Amino acid sequence: MKKELLRKNKLNFTMLLICAFAETGVWIGISLILEKVLFVATSDDINGLYTQLINGLVLFLITTICLVVNIIVKPKFQKRAIKQYKNMIYQKLIDKSIENFNDYETSVYISALTNDVKYIEEKYLFSIFTIITKSTMFISALVVMIIYSPLLTLISCVLSIAPLLISLIVGSLLSKSEERISDENGKFMHFVKDNLSGFSTIKVFQIEKKIKALFEKNNDKLETSKAKKTRVITILELLQALSQLIAQLGVFFIGAYMCIKTNTLEASVLILFVQLMNYVIDPLATVPMLISERKAATPLFKKVEEILKKCPEPEKEMLEFNESISLNNVSLSYEEKQILKGINLKFEKGKSYAIVGPSGSGKTTLLNLLSARMKEYSGSVYYDNIELKDVSLQSLYNELSFVEQNVFVFDDTIENNVKLYSKVEDDIYKDILNKTCLNILLDEKGNEYKCGENGSALSGGEKQRISIARALLKNTKILLMDEATSALDVTLTKQVMNNILNLKDMTKLVITHNLDSTILSKFDEIIVMSDGHIIETGTFSELVNKEGMFAKLLNFSTTN
Ligand code: ADP
Numbered sequence: 001m002k003k004e005l006l007r008k009n010k011l012n013f014t015m016l017l018i019c020a021f022a023e024t025g026v027w028i029g030i031s032l033i034l035e036k037v038l039f040v041a042t043s044d045d046i047n048g049l050y051t052q053l054i055n056g057l058v059l060f061l062i063t064t065i066c067l068v069v070n071i072i073v074k075p076k077f078q079k080r081a082i083k084q085y086k087n088m089i090y091q092k093l094i095d096k097s098i099e100n101f102n103d104y105e106t107s108v109y110i111s112a113l114t115n116d117v118k119y120i121e122e123k124y125l126f127s128i129f130t131i132i133t134k135s136t137m138f139i140s141a142l143v144v145m146i147i148y149s150p151l152l153t154l155i156s157c158v159l160s161i162a163p164l165l166i167s168l169i170v171g172s173l174l175s176k177s178e179e180r181i182s183d184e185n186g187k188f189m190h191f192v193k194d195n196l197s198g199f200s201t202i203k204v205f206q207i208e209k210k211i212k213a214l215f216e217k218n219n220d221k222l223e224t225s226k227a228k229k230t231r232v233i234t235i236l237e238l239l240q241a242l243s244q245l246i247a248q249l250g251v252f253f254i255g256a257y258m259c260i261k262t263n264t265l266e267a268s269v270l271i272l273f274v275q276l277m278n279y280v281i282d283p284l285a286t287v288p289m290l291i292s293e294r295k296a297a298t299p300l301f302k303k304v305e306e307i308l309k310k311c312p313e314p315e316k317e318m319l320e321f322n323e324s325i326s327l328n329n330v331s332l333s334y335e336e337k338q339i340l341k342g343i344n345l346k347f348e349k350g351k352s353y354a355i356v357g358p359s360g361s362g363k364t365t366l367l368n369l370l371s372a373r374m375k376e377y378s379g380s381v382y383y384d385n386i387e388l389k390d391v392s393l394q395s396l397y398n399e400l401s402f403v404e405q406n407v408f409v410f411d412d413t414i415e416n417n418v419k420l421y422s423k424v425e426d427d428i429y430k431d432i433l434n435k436t437c438l439n440i441l442l443d444e445k446g447n448e449y450k451c452g453e454n455g456s457a458l459s460g461g462e463k464q465r466i467s468i469a470r471a472l473l474k475n476t477k478i479l480l481m482d483e484a485t486s487a488l489d490v491t492l493t494k495q496v497m498n499n500i501l502n503l504k505d506m507t508k509l510v511i512t513h514n515l516d517s518t519i520l521s522k523f524d525e526i527i528v529m530s531d532g533h534i535i536e537t538g539t540f541s542e543l544v545n546k547e548g549m550f551a552k553l554l555n556f557s558t559t560n
């Protein structure tokens with residue numbers, strides 16, 4: 001994961017790294033110049049002053065070059081790193097199987113692409129340069145100090161212990177609280193996303209106050225965890241400032257004492273020490289913290305890796321559907337509850353099947369199973385002679401389309417929603433629009449009409465027709481439909497269903513609650529389900545004559 005930040009970005013990284021080192025050199029250089037200038041000033045050495053002036057100009061030049069390099073390279077480095085990282089996350093996300101995707105809530109994925117990336121950008125990507133600048137500054141300052149006065153260096157080190165300790169404590173506290181905050185943030189996002197998508201329910205059932213109370217509770221939890229961190233950090237920062245002040249004043253006064261009493265130190269060297277102490281204390285106070293912040297990003301990389309992990313798919317067989325789908329003694333449970341119970345069915349290529357039955361009888365579950373969304377079933381499901389578990393999903397979805405009960409519509413034009421961003425020949429597209437009666441909708445709304453967030457600007461029936469159009473456009477050998485015309489009026493339902501049933505080569509499995517005899521009599525077979533069992537199968541007339549459950553359902557629907 002981390003590698004993606006540096007892929008094709010190493011040259012930019014190296015240039016910024018060189019600038020970071022150069023920056024150290026410049027700051028140490030300035031301190032040395034300061035000492036030299038003070039020395040020549042007190043010894044009336046004008047030539048020495050010119051030399052230092054030239055040195056100063058060189059440092060100025062280096063700084064300017066670094067500045068220009070930073071202006072050009074830094075944004076490029078950042079853009080490439082973060083863009084690549086997010087693209088890679090999205091690529092892995094989109095490669096997940098439907099089953100795998102459902103292992104985590106959507107807010108977890110959103111968080112990985114937003115909050116976590118922001119943290120990585122702010123606390124991981126650039127901090128390496130600061131850490132390098134400050135660490136090299138620390139080492140070089142210490143070396144210079146030792147050269148000038150080992151004794152005062154030793155005293156400085158002793159005085160710097162307190163700032164270092166405080167900084168280490170801050171660092172370890174920070175990474176712990178950062179994890180807690182990231183956790184709370186995830187919960188908060190999930191809550192907001194969930195209840196905003198239920199906005200109309202909240203309004204219609206007038207539960208604004210209750211939801212607001214829940215929001216306030218969630219909000220309070222998140223902000224409390226942040227406040228805890230701020231309190232601890234602020235206390236430690238104040239202590240840090242105090243201990244730094246003591247260290248700096250300490251070196252200053254002890255140095256001055258050495259100048260006056262023991263004559264072991266030049267005044268110019270004392271100034272140099274005061275200056276260099278900044279470069280020693282500042283890294284001590286900040287680098288451990290920067291390092292722990294960087295370390296706190298490691299769990300984020302691990303988290304992304306974990307949630308985007310793809311279960312290794314063993315070599316699967318390619319399906320080219322030619323004969324039939326058969327289910328032999330198939331049972332399926334959700335947790336403890338058995339939903340499908342010993343199902344035996346055979347669907348032959350090119351035929352049409354209607355699946356009817358009371359709600360909750362397992363119809364949707366059956367189609368979900370056939371579209372390979374449930375792996376945990378007993379018995380066997382064969383597409384031709386390949387067991388479903390051995391079929392490559394890619395090849396299955398080449399052969400099968402599924403019009404689901406809940407249609408997803410992108411916030412885009414009707415055309416893009418039907419074509420799903422693919423190129424489609426005009427006459428094919430127009431034919432599909434006619435078959436699904438979407439031509440009337442397009443005439444009415446226009447080509448530029450946007451469908452709204454999840455199709456909020458369309459009616460349920462319009463969304464369903466878009467979804468049917470997609471499936472027809474995909475023109476696969478197998479078509480699964482789950483109550484796909486439930487929101488259409490009788491005339492439209494008949495028209496659309498007729499068009500679908502006329503697609504001769506397609507194997508059609510259609511769940512319907514619409515027990516219209518003219519439509520049902522056109523199916524090759526009707527399957528009646530109840531409580532996870534297949535109760536009856538047969539043609540319309542066979543089932544009517546049988547006077548069993550189907551006849552009862554039919555009677556019930558016509559008398560109501
Ligand atoms: P139908 O489509 O015939 O109305 P379903 O196949 O949707 O019925 O549901 C059959 C049963 O399975 C129902 O009792 C439902 O509560 C249960 N069920 C459906 N989906 C889930 C799920 N994701 N987790 C647990 N139970 C479920």
Ligand code: MG
Nearest residue numbers: 363364365405
């Ligand atoms: Mg259903």
